[in-house]
Amino acid sequence: MKEDLWRKYPVLFSLYIAQSVPMSFFSTVVPVIMRQEHYSLASIGLLQLVKLPWIFKFLWAPLVDAHARTNKQLKSWIILSELFYAVVILSIGFFSLDVDFKLIVILLLIAFTASATQDIATDAFAILNLKPKERAYGNSMQSAGSFVGSLLGTGVLLIVYHYYGWEILMVLLAAFVIIAIIPIMLYRYKAQPQAKDTKRIKFTDIFRFFALKRNLLQIPILLIYYAGIIGVLTMLKPYLVDLGYDTKQIGFMSGIFGTAIAAGISIFGGFIVKRITTDKALIIFLFFNLISGGYFWYISTLTPTLTQLYIGIALLWGSYGLSSVVIYTRAMNHVRAGREGTDFTIQIVITHLSSMLVAIFSGKIADALGYTGLFRIETGFTVFTILIVSAVVIYGKKLNKTNEDIA
Numbered sequence: 001m002k003e004d005l006w007r008k009y010p011v012l013f014s015l016y017i018a019q020s021v022p023m024s025f026f027s028t029v030v031p032v033i034m035r036q037e038h039y040s041l042a043s044i045g046l047l048q049l050v051k052l053p054w055i056f057k058f059l060w061a062p063l064v065d066a067h068a069r070t071n072k073q074l075k076s077w078i079i080l081s082e083l084f085y086a087v088v089i090l091s092i093g094f095f096s097l098d099v100d101f102k103l104i105v106i107l108l109l110i111a112f113t114a115s116a117t118q119d120i121a122t123d124a125f126a127i128l129n130l131k132p133k134e135r136a137y138g139n140s141m142q143s144a145g146s147f148v149g150s151l152l153g154t155g156v157l158l159i160v161y162h163y164y165g166w167e168i169l170m171v172l173l174a175a176f177v178i179i180a181i182i183p184i185m186l187y188r189y190k191a192q193p194q195a196k197d198t199k200r201i202k203f204t205d206i207f208r209f210f211a212l213k214r215n216l217l218q219i220p221i222l223l224i225y226y227a228g229i230i231g232v233l234t235m236l237k238p239y240l241v242d243l244g245y246d247t248k249q250i251g252f253m254s255g256i257f258g259t260a261i262a263a264g265i266s267i268f269g270g271f272i273v274k275r276i277t278t279d280k281a282l283i284i285f286l287f288f289n290l291i292s293g294g295y296f297w298y299i300s301t302l303t304p305t306l307t308q309l310y311i312g313i314a315l316l317w318g319s320y321g322l323s324s325v326v327i328y329t330r331a332m333n334h335v336r337a338g339r340e341g342t343d344f345t346i347q348i349v350i351t352h353l354s355s356m357l358v359a360i361f362s363g364k365i366a367d368a369l370g371y372t373g374l375f376r377i378e379t380g381f382t383v384f385t386i387l388i389v390s391a392v393v394i395y396g397k398k399l400n401k402t403n404e405d406i407a
Contacts, residue, residue, distance in 0.1 A: 015145070053109065
C-alpha cells in the first residue's frame with residue numbers, strides 16, 4: 001500500500017510542475033524581456049490576457065467531469081491536454097515577439113486553455129486517487145510542484161533565454177511539458193477508486209455547489225485567507241527596488257530563494273496538516289501570516305539590512321507555502337462525488353479572484369500610505385481573518401455535529 005502511495009506523489013508533483021513552468025515564464029519573465037526590448041506598457045499589459053483561461057476554467061470543468069469518470073479517462077484528458085499544450089508552445093517558437101506579438105498572445109490563450117483543462121483533470125485525478133488521510137501529503141506535492149515550477153520558470157529559463165534565444169527556449173519548454181507527463185503515462189493503479197456519481201453532469205452543477213451549507217461556509221475562508229500576505233507579496237519587489245536593490249539581486253532574493261523556501265515548507269506543511277487536522281492547521285497557519293506581515297511592518301520603519309530582508313522573505317514565502325497546502329487540502333474535502341474537478345476548480349478560482357483584487361488595491365494603498373501603511377493594514381487584516389476563520393470553523397463543527405445527531 002505504501003509503495004503504491006509513493007508512486008502517486010511523483011505523478012502529481014510532475015504534473016503540477018508542468019503547469020507552473022510555462023505560466024510563470026510567460027506571465028512574469030516575458031514582460032521583463034519585453035520591457036528590456038522597449039515594448040510599450042500597453043503591450044506588456046496585453047500579455048496578462050494569458051491568465052484568463054485559468055480564471056474562467058470553472059466554466060468547462062463540468063464538461064471534463066462528465067467525460068472523465070474513470071482513471072483511464074482522466075489520464076487520457078491529462079495526456080492529450082499536455083501534448084496539445086506542448087505543440088502550441090513549440091509553434092510559438094516559430095514566431096517573433098517583434099513581428100507577431102498579437103498572434104503569440106492568441107496562441108498563448110489557446111495553450112493555457114489546454115493547461116487549465118489539464119489542471120481540472122489532474123485535480124479530479126488527485127482527489128479520486130488520494131484517500132482523505134493522504135490528501136495533506138498530496139497537496140504538499142501540488143503546492144511544492146507549483147513553487148518549483150515558478151522557480152524554474154522565473155529563474156532558470158531566463159538564463160536559457162539569455163544564452164540561447166527565443167526559439168531554443170520554446171523547444172525546451174515544449175520538451176519539458178512532454179517529459180513531465182511520462183510519470184502518469186507509466187503510472188499503474190491497482191484498482192479503480194471510489195465510483196463517481198453516475199448522474200448526468202450539467203453546467204448548472206457549478207451553481208449547485210453553493211446550495212450546500214457546508215460549501216457556503218467555505219466562501220469566506222477562500223475569499224480572505226490569503227489577503228493578509230498577498231499585498232505584501234505583490235509589493236515585495238517594488239519595495240526592494242525602492243531600497244536600492246537591482247533586478248539580479250531581487251530575482252535571486254524573491255524568485256529563487258523565496259520560492260525555494262515556499263517549496264520546501266509546502267512539503268513540511270503536508271505533514272503538519274496530517275498530524276493536527278485541517279481545521280487546526282487552518283487557524284495555526286494564519287499566525288505565520290500574522291508574523292510575516294508584522295515583521296515587514298516592523299522592518300519598513302527601519303533601513304533593513306540584507307539579513308533582515310532575507311528573514312522576512314523566508315517568513316513571507318514560507319507562510320504562503322503553508323497557506324497553499326491547507327487551502328488545497330480543505331478544498332479537496334469540500335467536493336461532491338462526480339463533480340470533483342468542478343468543485344475544486346470553483347474554490348481555487350475564488351482564491352485567485354480575491355488575490356487579484358487584493359493585489360490591485362495593495363498598489364493603491366502603498367501609493368497613498370507608503371509601504372509601512374500597507375504592511376500595517378495587511379497585518380491588521382490578518383487579525384480579522386483569524387477571527388473570521390475561527391468563527392467559521394467552530395460553526396462548521398457545530399453544523400456537522402447537528403447533522404450527525406439528526407442522522
